Amino acid sequence: MSQPGTDTSLLEQIRQDVSADRIEDDIRTLVGFGTRHTLSETDSETRGIGAARRWVYEEFQRISAACGDCLEVSYQSDFIEGEKRIPERTEVVNVIAIQRGEKDPGRYVIMSGDIDSRVSDVMDHTSDAPGANDNASGLAGVLEAARVLSKHKFAGSVVYAGLSGEEQGLFGGKIMAAQAKADGWRITGVLNNDMIGNIEGINGVINNTTARVFMEGTRMDETETEARARRFYGGEVDSPSRNLGRYVHRIAEEHIPNLDVMMIYRLDRFGRGGHHRPFNDLGYPGVRIMETNENYNRQHQDLRTENGIRYGDVIDGVNFQYAAKLTGLNALTMAALSKAPAPPADVTIEGAVSPDTTLKWKAVGDRNDEILAGYKIYWRLTSEPTWTNSRFVGKVDEYTLENIVIDNYFFGVAAVSKEGFESPVVFPGPAGDFYPHRNQ
Structure with a gap:
C-alpha cells in the first residue's frame, strides 16, 4: 500500500x-x-x-x-x-x-x-x-x-x-x-x-x-x-x-x-x-x-x-x-x-513475549476524515534520535507489524492527508499523547 x-x-x-x-x-x-x-x-x-x-x-x-x-x-x-x-x-x-x-x-x-x-x-x-x-x-x-x-x-x-x-x-x-x-x-x-x-x-x-x-x-x-x-x-x-x-x-x-x-x-x-x-x-x-x-x-x-x-x-x-x-x-x-490531519489519539501498543507488535489508535474524527488518506506507523531503534523506519497502513485503526519485536524499538503512529501531509508521530500511551484530557 x-x-x-x-x-x-x-x-x-x-x-x-x-x-x-x-x-x-x-x-x-x-x-x-x-x-x-x-x-x-x-x-x-x-x-x-x-x-x-x-x-x-x-x-x-x-x-x-x-x-x-x-x-x-x-x-x-x-x-x-x-x-x-x-x-x-x-x-x-x-x-x-x-x-x-x-x-x-x-x-x-x-x-x-x-x-x-x-x-x-x-x-x-x-x-x-x-x-x-x-x-x-x-x-x-x-x-x-x-x-x-x-x-x-x-x-x-x-x-x-x-x-x-x-x-x-x-x-x-x-x-x-x-x-x-x-x-x-x-x-x-x-x-x-x-x-x-x-x-x-x-x-x-x-x-x-x-x-x-x-x-x-x-x-x-x-x-x-x-x-x-x-x-x-x-x-x-x-x-x-x-x-x-x-x-x-x-x-x-x-x-x-x-x-x-x-x-x-x-x-x-x-x-x-x-x-x-x-x-x-x-x-x-x-x-x-x-x-x-x-x-x-x-x-x-x-x-x-x-x-x-x-x-x-x-x-x-x-x-x-x-x-x-x-x-x-x-x-x-x-x-x-x-x-495534515490531527494526530491520532489513544495510541496503544502490545506485543510482549511475541514476535509481532500491534498498535491501535482512535481515528482522527469527522472533522479530519475528509482529508485523511490513512495512517503511517513509525519505528526506530531506542538509541536513534529520529524515526528511521515507517509503513503506510491505510485507513485502519490497528495494525500488526509481523516479526518486529516490541522490545527492540520505539514505535509511533502518524495521520496522513490525501495530499501526503503528515501529523507528528504519536508515541503510544499518555507519555506521547498530543491532546491529553481534552476532547478530540
Missing part, C-alpha cells in the same frame, strides 16, 4: 515567498521604538511598548486586509502586579492573529515572537533597548510568516502571536496559554522563536547553516500513575514536544536547503527560559527555535563600548538572510502541520 505523495510545490512556494527584505524592514521598525520594555511608555505614538504593540496590531490588520480579512486580530491582556520584575500594577498585552482552519478550526499551531526588549538592568524601562535580535528578529519572523501563509488555506487553524512580558517573567506566554486552556484549544504545536538572526557567536564561530530546537522531555503535567507506566513502557524521549521537534528537524532536512537542525533534549538553554515554557507547563507541545551561536555581548546589554568591545543588541548584529531562513523553517512547519 503506497502513501500519497506530498505536495512539495506548496512548501517550495512558501519557502521562496519569505522575504529577507521585509523582515529587515520590520526589525528596523521595531528597533525604531527606542525601547520596548514591558514597563515602558504606553501613550507615545513613537516610543515604548505601547507604540510597538499598536504597530504590530496594525500590521496584522494590513496583512488581513490583503487576504480578504482572513485573520482575526485582537489584543489579549491581563494585569500583573506584586512580582519581582513587575512590582506595580501593569497591563501585559499580547497581539494575536488567528487564521481559522477550514476543516478543523479547533486545532491550532502557534508561532510566537516577543514584543518586549531590555538592557542590563531588567528594571530599566527608559534607556534605549533596541532588541534587534532579542527579539525583534523573532517577532518579524511571525509577521512575515503571517504574510506568506495567509495566502493559503489550511485544514487546521494557524496562530501568529506577539507576546509581551517575556523578559519580566514569561507573562505574555502565561496569559495566552491559560486562555487557550480555558477556551479548549487543541494545540498541535507551539513554535517559539526567540533570537533567530545572529550568526556570530561569542565563541568566535560564524555560521548561518545550523539552528537549534529545544524540546522538553517528559511532559510537565504527567501524573504519578503516568510516570509509573512510562518507567516500564518508555516515553522519556518521546513526549509530544520531542516529536514536534523531530517534525521540525524533518522539515529542515527535506525542504530547507543548507540548514541543519540541532535537536537539543532540554527545555531551554541551561537555566534559562522562553515563551514556549508556559505552554509546556500546561501540557501543550512546544519548542524553542533559535540561532545556534549566541553572542552574549549583544544580549541584555546597555549600549556602550568597553575595551574595544561593542555591547548592545543593535541592528548591525542581525543577519536578515539567516532570519529569513529560520522564518521559512517555521512557515513550512506550520503549513505542513495545518494541512
Whole structure:
C-alpha cells in the first residue's frame, strides 16, 4: 500500500515567498521604538511598548486586509502586579492573529515572537533597548510568516502571536496559554522563536547553516500513575514536544536547503527560559527555535563600548538572510502541520513475549476524515534520535507489524492527508499523547 505523495510545490512556494527584505524592514521598525520594555511608555505614538504593540496590531490588520480579512486580530491582556520584575500594577498585552482552519478550526499551531526588549538592568524601562535580535528578529519572523501563509488555506487553524512580558517573567506566554486552556484549544504545536538572526557567536564561530530546537522531555503535567507506566513502557524521549521537534528537524532536512537542525533534549538553554515554557507547563507541545551561536555581548546589554568591545543588541548584529531562513523553517512547519490531519489519539501498543507488535489508535474524527488518506506507523531503534523506519497502513485503526519485536524499538503512529501531509508521530500511551484530557 503506497502513501500519497506530498505536495512539495506548496512548501517550495512558501519557502521562496519569505522575504529577507521585509523582515529587515520590520526589525528596523521595531528597533525604531527606542525601547520596548514591558514597563515602558504606553501613550507615545513613537516610543515604548505601547507604540510597538499598536504597530504590530496594525500590521496584522494590513496583512488581513490583503487576504480578504482572513485573520482575526485582537489584543489579549491581563494585569500583573506584586512580582519581582513587575512590582506595580501593569497591563501585559499580547497581539494575536488567528487564521481559522477550514476543516478543523479547533486545532491550532502557534508561532510566537516577543514584543518586549531590555538592557542590563531588567528594571530599566527608559534607556534605549533596541532588541534587534532579542527579539525583534523573532517577532518579524511571525509577521512575515503571517504574510506568506495567509495566502493559503489550511485544514487546521494557524496562530501568529506577539507576546509581551517575556523578559519580566514569561507573562505574555502565561496569559495566552491559560486562555487557550480555558477556551479548549487543541494545540498541535507551539513554535517559539526567540533570537533567530545572529550568526556570530561569542565563541568566535560564524555560521548561518545550523539552528537549534529545544524540546522538553517528559511532559510537565504527567501524573504519578503516568510516570509509573512510562518507567516500564518508555516515553522519556518521546513526549509530544520531542516529536514536534523531530517534525521540525524533518522539515529542515527535506525542504530547507543548507540548514541543519540541532535537536537539543532540554527545555531551554541551561537555566534559562522562553515563551514556549508556559505552554509546556500546561501540557501543550512546544519548542524553542533559535540561532545556534549566541553572542552574549549583544544580549541584555546597555549600549556602550568597553575595551574595544561593542555591547548592545543593535541592528548591525542581525543577519536578515539567516532570519529569513529560520522564518521559512517555521512557515513550512506550520503549513505542513495545518494541512495534515490531527494526530491520532489513544495510541496503544502490545506485543510482549511475541514476535509481532500491534498498535491501535482512535481515528482522527469527522472533522479530519475528509482529508485523511490513512495512517503511517513509525519505528526506530531506542538509541536513534529520529524515526528511521515507517509503513503506510491505510485507513485502519490497528495494525500488526509481523516479526518486529516490541522490545527492540520505539514505535509511533502518524495521520496522513490525501495530499501526503503528515501529523507528528504519536508515541503510544499518555507519555506521547498530543491532546491529553481534552476532547478530540
